[in-house]
Amino acid sequence: MQIWSTIVGFVALAASASAQITKVADFSGTPTKLGMYVHVPKNLKTPAPVLVAVHHCQGSASGYNGETKYSSLADQHNFIVIYPNSRSSGGCFDVASQATFTHNGGGDSQTIINMVKYAVDKLGGDADKVFVVGTSSGAMMTNVLVAAYPDVFKAGSVYSGVPAGDGHPGPPGWSNSCANGQNIKTAQAWGDLVRSFYPGYNGTRPRLQIFHGTADSTLRYPNYAEQLKEWSNVFGLTTSKNASNTPQSGYTQTIYGEGTATTAQLVGYSAQGVGHTVPQHESMDLAFFGIV
Ligand SMILES: *[C@@H]1O[C@H](CO)[C@@H](O)[C@H](O)[C@H]1NC(C)=O
Ligand SMILES: *[C@@H]1O[C@H](CO)[C@@H](O)[C@H](O)[C@H]1NC(C)=O
Secondary structure (H helix, E strand, C coil), X not given: CHHHHHHHHHHHHHHHHHCCCEECCCCCCCCCCCEEEEECCCCCCCCXXXXXXXXXXXXXXXXXXHHCCHHHHHHHHCXXXXXXXXXXXXXXXXXXXXXXXXXXXXXXXXXHHHHHHHHHHHCCEEEXXXXXXXECHHHHHHHHHHHHCCCCCCEEEEECCCCCCCCCCCCCCCCHHHHCCCCXXXXXXXXXXXXXXXXXXXXXXXXEEEEEECCCCCCCCHHHHHHHHHHHHHHCCCCEEEEXXXXXXXXXXXXXXXXXXXXXXXXXXXECCCCCCCCCCHHHHHHHHCCC
8 A cells, every 4th residue: 555655656746747837938928027837748739729727816827837737637638738927926816907807908817818829829829729727816817818808718617716897806905895705796787797898799708617615715605606697697598407416526516508517608516615715627627628
């Protein structure tokens, strides 16, 4: 037993050591000077899907790379991972300014879009296969990105966030009412907020998968229902079905509208008793994105 765990330990170390990320030195950083880090598999077959992986507050690009398996999965499944790195002292992203909420309006959201353009232009990324995943501040950014740039992303996965357009829940400018899940709006009001990020947009919208823990004491659980209200309104989905203990004990899966867990426009996962944040389910993300 002990030998086995030692061997497994070495394998895990080897896997994480091979999944290095590199700073893109010639990325301009405009308009908000975020750092751009990437993992590009050796022998990448191009054009390759692009996954943007956005870290949480008090986090970093390299920290998120260490906490998640996206880079090693990229080696197995041939995609590029972009890790934006916050420039704020608290390690949060700007998920509340009018600029970040506006298509081509500036803010951290536009800087991340410029990273996607760089990956498509210079690293062999496929502009038709761009995805985003994030945790906490990164989850909020995921909602902001798919709301403001629905033309760029095909799908997103949100781990423990708040609705797009809600107040700033990360320092500086912490919003208690948002974090505490007290900003309750109608589905129509949330939907109008999302539509205001890119007025007149009438194309296809990115598909979304949203995770939240019922015991989240940082971004409280009502934020889960508010996100689902928001996106079901944007997508015009009025029916849903629940499956308990899916994909694991204590998780309730809610599929909106037609389709399955990997094809539906909107899928939620409520994790009973789980706090901040819901553990990453990388293989579910890749399946939802259609990468695997
Ligand atoms: C969608 O928007 C584009 C660009 O604004 C416009 O050219 C097109 O006519 C619109 N399509 C519909 C169906 O409204
Ligand atoms: C589905 O599950 C959610 C919690 O995950 C719950 O709020 C909702 O009432 C459930 N819907 C049905 C029809 O049981």
